[in-house]
Amino acid sequence: MTSYSRRHVLRSVAAVAGGVAAAGYGGLPLAGGTGEMALAAASGGRRGTYPFLEGAFAPVRKEVTAFDLPVTGRVPQELNGRYLRIGPNVLGLEDPRAHSWMRGEGMVHGVRLRDGRAEWYRNRWVRSAAVAEKLGESYPGPVPDGDYACNTHVIAHNGRILTLLESGPLPYEIDGDLNTVGPYDFGGTLDGAFTAHTKLDAEAGELHAVTYSPIWDHVRHLVVDQTGRVTRTTRIPLAGAPMMHDFALTKRYVVLFDVPVTFDPEAAAAGHPVPYIWNDQHPARVGVLPRAGGAARWFEVPRIVYSHTLNAYDDGASVVVDLTTFPAPFYPAGRGTGGPGSAGTPSLDRWTIDLARGRVRTSRLDDRPQEYPRVNEALVSRRHRYGYSAAAAEMFQAYQTVDGVPPDRTFTNALIKHDLIRGTSEVHRFPRHAAASEAVFVPATDPGHRPAASDRPAAEDDGYAIAYVHNPDRNASDLVILAAQDFTGRPVARVHLPARVPLGFHGSWVPDA
Numbered sequence: 001m002t003s004y005s006r007r008h009v010l011r012s013v014a015a016v017a018g019g020v021a022a023a024g025y026g027g028l029p030l031a032g033g034t035g036e037m038a039l040a041a042a043s044g045g046r047r048g049t050y051p052f053l054e055g056a057f058a059p060v061r062k063e064v065t066a067f068d069l070p071v072t073g074r075v076p077q078e079l080n081g082r083y084l085r086i087g088p089n090v091l092g093l094e095d096p097r098a099h100s101w102m103r104g105e106g107m108v109h110g111v112r113l114r115d116g117r118a119e120w121y122r123n124r125w126v127r128s129a130a131v132a133e134k135l136g137e138s139y140p141g142p143v144p145d146g147d148y149a150c151n152t153h154v155i156a157h158n159g160r161i162l163t164l165l166e167s168g169p170l171p172y173e174i175d176g177d178l179n180t181v182g183p184y185d186f187g188g189t190l191d192g193a194f195t196a197h198t199k200l201d202a203e204a205g206e207l208h209a210v211t212y213s214p215i216w217d218h219v220r221h222l223v224v225d226q227t228g229r230v231t232r233t234t235r236i237p238l239a240g241a242p243m244m245h246d247f248a249l250t251k252r253y254v255v256l257f258d259v260p261v262t263f264d265p266e267a268a269a270a271g272h273p274v275p276y277i278w279n280d281q282h283p284a285r286v287g288v289l290p291r292a293g294g295a296a297r298w299f300e301v302p303r304i305v306y307s308h309t310l311n312a313y314d315d316g317a318s319v320v321v322d323l324t325t326f327p328a329p330f331y332p333a334g335r336g337t338g339g340p341g342s343a344g345t346p347s348l349d350r351w352t353i354d355l356a357r358g359r360v361r362t363s364r365l366d367d368r369p370q371e372y373p374r375v376n377e378a379l380v381s382r383r384h385r386y387g388y389s390a391a392a393a394e395m396f397q398a399y400q401t402v403d404g405v406p407p408d409r410t411f412t413n414a415l416i417k418h419d420l421i422r423g424t425s426e427v428h429r430f431p432r433h434a435a436a437s438e439a440v441f442v443p444a445t446d447p448g449h450r451p452a453a454s455d456r457p458a459a460e461d462d463g464y465a466i467a468y469v470h471n472p473d474r475n476a477s478d479l480v481i482l483a484a485q486d487f488t489g490r491p492v493a494r495v496h497l498p499a500r501v502p503l504g505f506h507g508s509w510v511p512d513a
């Protein structure tokens with residue numbers, strides 16, 4: 001920290017956001033009612049100038065509440081809860097040239113399912129102090145340092161629903177109707193930054209997080225207990241202030257990623273909205289931190305950029321991590337078009353960290369473009385068989401267009417189910433421009449069901465993959481519910497929302513207590 005204040009840095013990096021994920025392509029028709037004319041005028045009438053403000057990315061302008069949603073198919077009776085997903089939705093943008101997709105104010109989109117019905121859809125901005133001011137509302141209470149409308153993930157823990165952002169700001173708690181409750185510091189037990197991606201070890205009852213900040217010379221591993229208090233903080237020395245968007249967890253280890261995308265003080269001082277850049281001088285390493293205590297061990301890995309972990313587990317003396325990676329270099333902040341840029345598309349890889357031999361073996365599980373890997377959450381930190389990811393055509397086209405690479409029009413929108421034991425996959429395709437993104441696995445088991453001794457354990461894929469999918473013909477989105485064991489079959493249900501859900505980041509199924 002030299003010529004700029006801590007507050008300035010926190011502000012400028014507050015929305016590192018979805019990290020290296022998700023985007024859109026400007027060649028699509030602009031969505032009506034989303035400022036089309038203003039954007040077209042600002043770009044001199046040219047299409048595609050602001051890809052992260054157009055098409056499937058265009059922010060929505062209204063908060064909507066709708067009840068008794070129409071459904072094609074049948075909503076499964078056992079799905080009682082809320083599907084919540086968050087993403088950036090810029091508010092009050094006057095000049096599209098100033099837009100940074102990853103810094104858009106967070107908006108949560110939720111659908112309430114109960115007793116076989118789709119009771120409601122709501123979308124709500126997260127009320128940070130700045131959002132409240134822009135909406136003409138009062139902001140109750142003191143404004144926390146580095147305040148920002150979280151836009152990257154929404155999770156439930158200890159009966160609270162938390163919206164998350166990495167690299168500085170506090171989470172914001174929302175209620176079951178998506179109204180903002182206020183900033184949340186884990187009952188005063190959180191010291192400093194939180195993060196966007198957490199891992200819940202359900203067996204241990206521990207929520208794990210790896211937090212980072214541009215003003216730290218280390219990263220922190222936090223353990224949050226079942227009462228929502230941070231019970232352990234471990235500082236891991238780390239030079240160069242790398243972006244650390246996601247991590248992985250096994251029963252024995254925390255897996256850390258030290259990648260050559262680092263904080264750039266000059267960019268921050270110049271007011272760059274996301275001052276993290278590709279850095280040829282920074283190493284590419286993976287670290288293994290024992291959960292039981294002790295120092296992290298670091299291993300060199302190829303110079304690529306990981307984006308998200310699907311899951312990880314211990315296998316004898318090795319740690320196995322499944323993750324999505326982008327070819328290098330990767331520019332999280334993009335190069336002038338308002339969103340990330342890449343010369344290639346992400347793939348699904350497996351890294352096997354051999355702790356006995358001290359080396360990492362990397363292999364490609366699937367070279368088709370895909371992102372947003374998810375697993376049955378009950379298996380986080382344990383060996384998994386199935387994974388779910390999204391082939392998000394609009395996103396990959398936008399990333400490549402940014403770097404001047406002609407987009408591959410053959411990309412499709414699809415959800416993929418991987419069988420990582422058989423090495424096979426099933427693909428559920430959606431129409432061109434249907435803009436699919438992250439799918440969350442929801443177990444079919446009613447959480448209130450007490451298993452009897454005679455019950456057979458549920459299969460890992462006994463449940464549903466659910467996701468918002470944009471329907472360009474209707475200019476609105478559907479909540480698509482796929483039976484995970486009939487993945488390519490007709491959706492079990494399509495809940496027709498009255499509004500469009502812009503391409504965004506991550507979400508969770510929050511079952512009723």
Ligand SMILES: [Fe+2]
Pocket residue numbers: 017018019020021152196197245246308505506
């Ligand atoms: Fe992410």
